Amino acid sequence: xxxxxxxxxxxxxxxxxxxxxxxxxxxxxxxxxxxxxxxxxxxxxxxxxxxxxxxxxxxxxxxxxxxxxxxxxxxxxxxxxxxxxxxxxxxxxxxxxxxxxxxxxxxxxxxxxxxxxxxxxxxxxxxxxxxxxxxxxxxxxxxxxxxxxxxxxxxxxxxxxxxxxxxxxxxxxxxxxxxxx
Numbered sequence: 001x002x003x004x005x006x007x008x009x010x011x012x013x014x015x016x017x018x019x020x021x022x023x024x025x026x027x028x029x030x031x032x033x034x035x036x037x038x039x040x041x042x043x044x045x046x047x048x049x050x051x052x053x054x055x056x057x058x059x060x061x062x063x064x065x066x067x068x069x070x071x072x073x074x075x076x077x078x079x080x081x082x083x084x085x086x087x088x089x090x091x092x093x094x095x096x097x098x099x100x101x102x103x104x105x106x107x108x109x110x111x112x113x114x115x116x117x118x119x120x121x122x123x124x125x126x127x128x129x130x131x132x133x134x135x136x137x138x139x140x141x142x143x144x145x146x147x148x149x150x151x152x153x154x155x156x157x158x159x160x161x162x163x164x165x166x167x168x169x170x171x172x173x174x175x176x177x178x179x180x181x
Contacts, residue, residue: 011057014045016066023076029126030077034058037067037074070139073132081136104157107150108134 019041024030038054046054062069068078075081106114112130119126128136134151137143143153 008053008057008060011046011049011053012060012064015041015057016061016064019045020061020066020076024080027076030075030080031126031128032074032076034069034072034074037076068136068140070136073128073136075136104153104155105146105150106153111151 023040034055037058038051041054041057042049042051046057058067058069058074061067062074065078068075068081108131111134115130115133126133134143134145138145138151142155143151146152
């Protein structure tokens with residue numbers, strides 16, 4: 001739909017090349033609600049444009065990787081998201097996460113402690129609640145919520161060798177069924 005309508009590329013270009021870089025410089029917090037971004041785009045770049053068209057522009061920007069949209073939350077700076085949120089959770093800062101979750105699992109409270117500590121350690125301020133951060137990580141495939149309410153972080157699973165030892169079965173018992181001669 002977006003590709004067949006000539007309005008969208010014309011509307012997306014100034015938003016992606018002018019408005020988003022300005023917003024990224026002005027805002028310390030790279031997250032906002034979708035409705036807030038729609039209003040800013042309408043006010044700054046598309047006055048008088050239909051709201052549905054602007055929402056399609058936001059969807060197009062998400063598809064193009066200019067923003068990351070998860071439900072009603074948008075990260076206007078995907079680089080910030082990967083550098084300060086996803087990367088550290090999955091990489092070296094994971095040592096603290098690994099101490100909290102040696103088997104790759106964390107309760108919601110453990111995840112909240114780790115997220116808040118990370119934000120504090122790096123002097124990062126975001127308006128998002130911990131549940132929203134977890135939902136973003138979940139929607140991006142970096143963790144999954146389990147049936148018991150805990151979270152699995154696959155990047156923090158122990159090495160395969162350890163898992164094999166952990167799940168090692170006792171000596172298999174031989175069971176015979178049927179007639180034997």
